Each structure stands twice: as C-alpha cells, then as structure tokens.
Amino acid sequence: MRLLQSIDSRLATLLLAAILIAGALGIARPDTFLSPTNINSMLLQSSVIGLLSLAVAITMLTGGIDLSINATANLTSITVAILLSKMLPPTGGNVTLATTAFALVVGLLVGFSCGLFNGFLIAILGYSPILATLGTMTLFSGVGTVLTGGDTLFGISAFASIGRGSVLGIPLPAIVFLLAALVLSLLLEARRFGFYVYLYGANETAARFSGINECRLLLSVYAVSGTLSAVAGLINLGVTNSANVDFGSSYVLLAVLIPVLGGISASGGAGRIIGVVLAVLILQFLSTGLNLVFQSSGSNFLKEFAWGATLLVVLAIGDRRYSKLGRGSRSRGRTPTVKADNVIEP
Amino acid sequence: MTLPRNFPRHEGIVLVTVILLAIAVGSINPGFFSFYNIFSLLKNSTVIGLFAIGFFLVLVVGGLDVSFTSIGVASMYGTVKLALAFYPDAPVIILFIVTALIGAALGLINGLLVTRLRAPSLIVTLGTMSLYRGFLLYFIGTAWIRQVPSAMIEFNQFNVLVMTAQNGGQVGLHISVVIFLAVVAIVFLLLRYTTLGRSLYAVGGNPVAARRMGINVEGVQMLAYCLAGTLAGIAGFLSAVKLRLANPQTLTGSELDVIAAAVLGGAAITGGKGSVIGVFLGVLLIVITNNSLIVLGIPATWQKVAIGLLILVAIGMPLLWRGGFIASRLRTGGRLLKAGGASR
Numbered sequence: 001m002r003l004l005q006s007i008d009s010r011l012a013t014l015l016l017a018a019i020l021i022a023g024a025l026g027i028a029r030p031d032t033f034l035s036p037t038n039i040n041s042m043l044l045q046s047s048v049i050g051l052l053s054l055a056v057a058i059t060m061l062t063g064g065i066d067l068s069i070n071a072t073a074n075l076t077s078i079t080v081a082i083l084l085s086k087m088l089p090p091t092g093g094n095v096t097l098a099t100t101a102f103a104l105v106v107g108l109l110v111g112f113s114c115g116l117f118n119g120f121l122i123a124i125l126g127y128s129p130i131l132a133t134l135g136t137m138t139l140f141s142g143v144g145t146v147l148t149g150g151d152t153l154f155g156i157s158a159f160a161s162i163g164r165g166s167v168l169g170i171p172l173p174a175i176v177f178l179l180a181a182l183v184l185s186l187l188l189e190a191r192r193f194g195f196y197v198y199l200y201g202a203n204e205t206a207a208r209f210s211g212i213n214e215c216r217l218l219l220s221v222y223a224v225s226g227t228l229s230a231v232a233g234l235i236n237l238g239v240t241n242s243a244n245v246d247f248g249s250s251y252v253l254l255a256v257l258i259p260v261l262g263g264i265s266a267s268g269g270a271g272r273i274i275g276v277v278l279a280v281l282i283l284q285f286l287s288t289g290l291n292l293v294f295q296s297s298g299s300n301f302l303k304e305f306a307w308g309a310t311l312l313v314v315l316a317i318g319d320r321r322y323s324k325l326g327r328g329s330r331s332r333g334r335t336p337t338v339k340a341d342n343v344i345e346p
Numbered sequence: 347m348t349l350p351r352n353f354p355r356h357e358g359i360v361l362v363t364v365i366l367l368a369i370a371v372g373s374i375n376p377g378f379f380s381f382y383n384i385f386s387l388l389k390n391s392t393v394i395g396l397f398a399i400g401f402f403l404v405l406v407v408g409g410l411d412v413s414f415t416s417i418g419v420a421s422m423y424g425t426v427k428l429a430l431a432f433y434p435d436a437p438v439i440i441l442f443i444v445t446a447l448i449g450a451a452l453g454l455i456n457g458l459l460v461t462r463l464r465a466p467s468l469i470v471t472l473g474t475m476s477l478y479r480g481f482l483l484y485f486i487g488t489a490w491i492r493q494v495p496s497a498m499i500e501f502n503q504f505n506v507l508v509m510t511a512q513n514g515g516q517v518g519l520h521i522s523v524v525i526f527l528a529v530v531a532i533v534f535l536l537l538r539y540t541t542l543g544r545s546l547y548a549v550g551g552n553p554v555a556a557r558r559m560g561i562n563v564e565g566v567q568m569l570a571y572c573l574a575g576t577l578a579g580i581a582g583f584l585s586a587v588k589l590r591l592a593n594p595q596t597l598t599g600s601e602l603d604v605i606a607a608a609v610l611g612g613a614a615i616t617g618g619k620g621s622v623i624g625v626f627l628g629v630l631l632i633v634i635t636n637n638s639l640i641v642l643g644i645p646a647t648w649q650k651v652a653i654g655l656l657i658l659v660a661i662g663m664p665l666l667w668r669g670g671f672i673a674s675r676l677r678t679g680g681r682l683l684k685a686g687g688a689s690r
Contacts, residue, residue, distance in 0.1 A: 065468070124675050127661055128615045130410065130468055131605075135658040138602055142650030149647055213679035253476055256469060266466045301488070305480025311473035315465045 010263045014278040021285045029292050038288065040171055044239055046284040047173035048073075050277070051232035052251055053258035054184055055225040057276050060259050061188070062201045062218065063268025064122065064129035066225045070251050071140035072114040073233030077243035078144045080107040080234060081153040100159060108230050114140055115226015116219060123218035137252075144245040152244040163238020173235045178277075180228060185273040187224075197221060201268025250304070257311045258283060266315075283307070356612035359663070360627040364634065371638040378641070381509050382517045389519075389588070391633040392526040394600065395626065396581035398607040399533055400574035402625045405608060406537070407570040408550040408617025409460060409467035413452075413475035414604065415597040417575050418582025420482045421448040425583060426592040427486065429495045438497040445583040446576045452478060453575015457568030482594055491592040498587050522584050529577065534622040546570060550617030602657070607632045610660040628660075 025033045059066040121132040165172045188194035200207040262279030264271030372378040404411040425445040460467045505518025537543035548556040549566045611628030613620030
C-alpha cells in the first residue's frame with residue numbers, strides 16, 4: 001500500500017511541476033508560449049522523443065536498458081524512405097494508399113526485428129543489455145550508413161502530408177504517441193505480460209523460480225521497444241520529410257532521462273507509463289522555455305547542461321522510495337550494486 | 347585442452363587475434379610492419395588507451411563511467427584557457443598537473459554521486475556527461491583555440507627514439523607513447539601487487555563480502571572514479587597536444603571504441619574481472635582494426651557495420667564459452683522450475 005501511495009504522490013508532483021512550468025512560461029511569454037503555433041510545434045517535437053522514451057521505459061522496467069533506440073528509429077525511416085522512393089510510379093504522380101501502408105508495415109517490421117535481435121543477444125546469449133545495445137547501436141547505424149551512403153534521404157510528399165496532418169486540431173504524431181502510451185499502459189497494468197515485467201524487474205531470481213519464461217519475456221520486451229522506436233522513426237520521417245543516420249543523436253540521453261524523471265526505477269520493477277508522459281511534457285516545456293528566454297546561439301548547450309542537472313537532481317530527491325535498497329532500511333553503508341536478493345542482514 | 351591451467355585464456359586469445367590481424371594486414375600491405383607505421387599506430391592508441399584504462403578501473407569496481415570524453419575535453423579546454431589567461435609560458439608538466447587535477451575533481455564528483463545517489467552508474471554518468479559538456483560549451487566557450495601555449499607545441503614535437511626509415515626519413519617514437527606505457531605499467535603493478543589494487547577487484551566481485559572483510563567500499567569506488575577522471579584529463583590534454591588545437595567539441599563519439607577496447611580485453615561489465623594487459627591488447631586490436639579496414643578491402647561505408655559486429659563478437663566471446671548456458675536457455679527459456687535447470 002505504501003508503494004501505491006508513493007507512486008501517486010510522485011505523479012501528483014510531476015503534474016504540479018508540469019502545470020507550474022507551463023503557467024510560469026505562459027505568464028512570462030503569453031503571446032508566444034500559448035500561441036497555437038507553439039503548442040502545435042511542442043506537441044510535434046515531444047511525440048518523437050516521447051515514443052523513444054516509452055521504448056526505453058519498458059526495458060528499464062525489466063532492469064535493462066535500450067541504447068539502440070535512436071539507431072533503430074533512423075534505420076526504420078531510412079528503409080521506408082528508400083522503399084517509398086523506389087515504389088514511386090515511373091510515370092510521375094504519387095504513391096497509392098496501399099503502397100504507403102505496405103511501407104509502414106515494412107518499417108514496423110524493421111524496428112521489430114532490430115528489437116528482436118537485441119532480445120536475442122540479451123535473453124539467449126546472455127549479453128548485458130548495456131553492452132548489447134551499445135553494440136547494436138553502432139551496427140544499426142552502420143547498416144543505415146551502408147543504405148544511404150552517408151547522404152540524407154528525402155521523403156516523399158504523400159508521406160509528409162500524413163506526418164503533418166491533424167485530427168480535431170491535434171497533430172497526428174501527438175495522437176500516435178498518446179495512443180502508444182495508452183496501449184503500453186494497459187499492456188503493463190492490466191495484462192499478465194505486465195505483471196511478469198514488473199516481477200522480473202523487481203527480482204529476477206524470484207521471477208525465474210516462479211516459472212516465468214525469461215527468454216520469451218525479454219524477447220517480447222525488446223521487440224516492443226524496437227517497434228516503438230520504429231514508430232518514432234516513421235513519425236520523424238513524416239514530420240521532417242527526411243532521413244539520415246545522424247538524426248537526433250542527443251535523443252539517447254533524453255530518452256533515458258525522461259523515464260527516470262517520470263519515476264521509472266532505473267534498476268527495474270517500479271514506475272508507471274503515465275509518469276513518463278508527464279515527464280515528456282515537463283521536458284518539452286523546459287526546452288521550449290529555455291529557447292524562448294535565452295534566444296542566444298548557445299542555448300542548445302545550456303539545454304544539455306540543464307538536462308544533465310535535472311537528471312541528477314531527480315535521482316537525488318526522488319528515487320529513494322523506488323530504489324530497492326532505499327525501501328527498507330536506510331543504512332548509509334550499502335552499495336548500489338548489491339542486488340536485493342544477495343543482502344543478508346547480520 | 348593443451349593450454350597450461352593458469353594460462354590467461356582471454357588475454358591469450360586477444361593476443362593471438364592481434365598477431366593474426368597484423369599478419370593479415372601486413373601480408374596485404376607490407377608497409378604495415380615499417381617503423382613509421384608501428385610508431386604511428388602506437389601514437390594513435392595513446393588517447394584511446396588512457397581512456398580505456400580509466401574506464402577499465404571503474405569497470406573493475408562494478409561501475410560504468412561513460413562521462414570520460416566529457417571529462418577529457420573539459421579538463422583539456424579548461425587547462426588551455428587557464429594557461430592562456432594566467433601563465434602562457436607554463437612548462438608542460440604544470441599543464442599536465444592542472445589537467446589531471448581538473449579530471450580528478452570531475453571524476454570525484456562522479457564517484458560521490460554514484461555512491462550517494464545509489465542509482466545505476468550508467469545513468470548517473472550519462473547525466474554528468476551532459477552536465478560537464480553543457481557547462482563547458484555554454485559557460486566556458488565553444489571557440490577553437492589555435493594559439494595553444496608554446497609548451498604544448500614543443501611537446502608535440504618531442505620524440506624519444508628517432509630511427510631512420512627505409513626511405514631515409516626520420517621517424518620517432520612520440521613521448522605520449524612512453525606516458526601511456528608508463529601508465530599501463532603503474533596500473534598493472536597497482537592492481538596486481540598492492541592491497542588497494544586487490545580491494546578494487548574485491549569490491550567489484552562482491553561488494554557485500556568486501557564490506558564484511560572491512561574494505562571501505564564507497565572509498566574504493568570513489569577512488570576508481572577519481573583515477574578514471576585523472577586519466578581522462580591526461581588523455582584529453584594529449585589529444586589537444588597531438589592536434590596543436592584546443593577544440594571543445596572533439597572526442598565525442600569515440601566512447602564506443604574505448605568501451606569496446608576494455609570489454610575486448612576481458613573486463614566484465616559486472617565488475618571484478620579483467621587485467622590491464624588485456625585492456626592494452628584490446629586497445630591495439632581496436633586501433634589496428636580502425637586503421638586497417640580500408641587495407642583489408644572494406645569500403646568506407648561498411649566500416650561502422652564492421653566495428654559494430656566486432657564489438658558484438660568481442661562481448662560475446664567470453665559468453666560463448668558457456669555453451670551449456672545457451673543450450674539450457676534455449677531448452678528451458680531461463681526457467682528454474684524444470685528438472686535439471688535448478689542447478690543454481
């Protein structure tokens with residue numbers, strides 16, 4: 001019960017922080033911050049990074065991590081861009097709906113297979129998630145380099161119109177992000193799969209002894225992560241209408257930061273998807289705010305500094321409750337690397 | 347197995363791989379074995395090598411420090427800025443001390459945060475990585491400094507061992523190679539023959555047992571991060587010396603090479619394993635591979651794929667010896683309830 005209460009207070013804090021930051025910016029720059037153009041562009045920007053954060057969040061819940069998200073997203077958008085440009089009718093004109101749908105499915109399959117490959121390395125060969133996904137990060141972006149020859153590919157207009165479309169005034173990418181968050185949330189909180197994910201993240205050994213098929217679980221988790229990255233890549237292709245290997249290399253840090261900020265325990269087993277969604281909003285407000293207030297050329301570097309500081313502050317104030325060791329006794333002398341199941345009280 | 351029992355299996359395999367690769371490259375391009383090429387390979391491995399040894403020290407205590415390039419660049423750029431502002435004629439030894447101290451301070455911050463926050467070290471150092479880099483680039487500066495202190499330029503031209511090459515030109519062994527080899531030797535002796543060095547392995551191998559033995563676990567961990575920061579500071583400074591240019595945006599992106607070198611050398615990400623000799627060989631393997639992919643006929647666009655595969659295979663090598671493990675994973679899916687699987 002205490003855990004439940006603490007999660008809710010965490011969510012309340014996040015919600016309050018989001019409202020306060022938005023309110024402060026709204027008062028400071030009422031004409032620019034609250035303008036429909038700005039709100040639209042914030043929603044557009046946050047949906048790609050939001051999807052990547054969801055992809056990291058689910059692997060973090062199992063106590064792992066996926067650093068290849070960005071490379072997977074870029075590989076997906078590159079594949080789809082190539083596919084679409086190859087399928088353009090030679091007579092000119094645009095691709096049909098069926099070919100677009102086909103390209104979308106192929107893109108999702110690319111992300112799914114990338115994720116499955118990560119899962120294979122981690123679950124069956126026993127690689128550590130960090131090293132496996134660091135390696136596949138290079139591998140996937142290497143494959144992307146081979147496909148593009150290092151150039152930037154440009155998408156095609158039919159696809160871009162989808163990326164820039166909107167329903168009831170809400171940009172389509174934002175809707176996709178919220179839907180993905182909703183589906184993932186339901187999957188984690190109302191299905192057996194989610195129960196296994198939390199159990200495995202909280203205590204691997206207990207999960208193994210309770211008869212969970214560890215390989216299947218990890219394979220599915222990393223496949224889901226790869227598929228979410230692929231969705232991010234498709235949206236990115238739609239919005240920017242271009243694809244290259246180096247796109248968004250700073251997103252990896254952000255996509256790790258956001259779940260931690262949103263209350264996903266970095267050692268696994270605790271945290272909720274709704275927290276991740278709130279954290280995405282907070283970071284987007286902060287980043288837009290910094291851009292509006294410091295309109296100098298270096299504000300990107302200030303942002304990098306601010307993100308690093310935010311991550312450390314959040315780790316410092318927020319995570320005691322979630323860390324497996326902080327939960328019980330508060331003795332100072334324990335190391336973070338000790339797994340809960342190894343600790344024997346003297 | 348015909349190998350003697352105590353043969354360092356992993357190091358041995360890496361050594362054989364390095365030799366085979368060298369023979370392969372040398373047979374395609376005989377210039378590979380020239381003094382000029384060997385000296386320049388060694389010179390190219392010093393920066394990666396120093397980073398890798400620092401990274402390895404943190405791995406040994408069971409941590410993961412990915413902020414080393416940020417520390418290296420921040421120390422280097424800070425040192426050059428300080429020197430130009432206060433003491434442009436500073437002898438090179440002072441510059442080395444300053445960069446090492448800045449690196450040590452940043453490493454100590456890492457160590458304090460990792461031991462106090464009790465969060466995974468990867469996440470903490472990802473945070474400090476962007477913290478240091480953002481601080482450097484926003485508050486200190488983004489400009490390239492071409493007018494570096496004169497001591498750095500002199501040091502750049504300082505060779506210890508000058509030979510005459512086949513074509514009559516002079517080739518020299520750069521002083522940075524000597525520094526690198528000295529660091530390898532010192533860390534080797536430290537890890538192998540001192541109580542402190544053994545306690546690094548003890549903390550990484552089993553922190554609970556190490557604490558019961560009376561080792562100050564937090565202290566040892568902080569020391570490892572601090573040493574890693576120091577070595578990163580020196581490595582960053584050497585990279586600027588080689589280019590005679592202080593560029594605050596350099597080095598990012600070389601993290602993976604360093605991590606690969608340490609892991610190739612047999613260091614385990616779970617801590618408590620590996621040796622400096624292994625890391626040294628891992629560095630050689632990475633540098634030779636990076637420099638020889640073209641000679642081996644791998645087109646430029648395929649290089650990243652080749653390096654990614656090399657890294658994955660390198661990480662996988664120690665795992666593949668546990669063939670039984672993989673077979674049992676495939677059979678039981680990792681469950682422990684089935685008969686025969688519950689051997690843990």
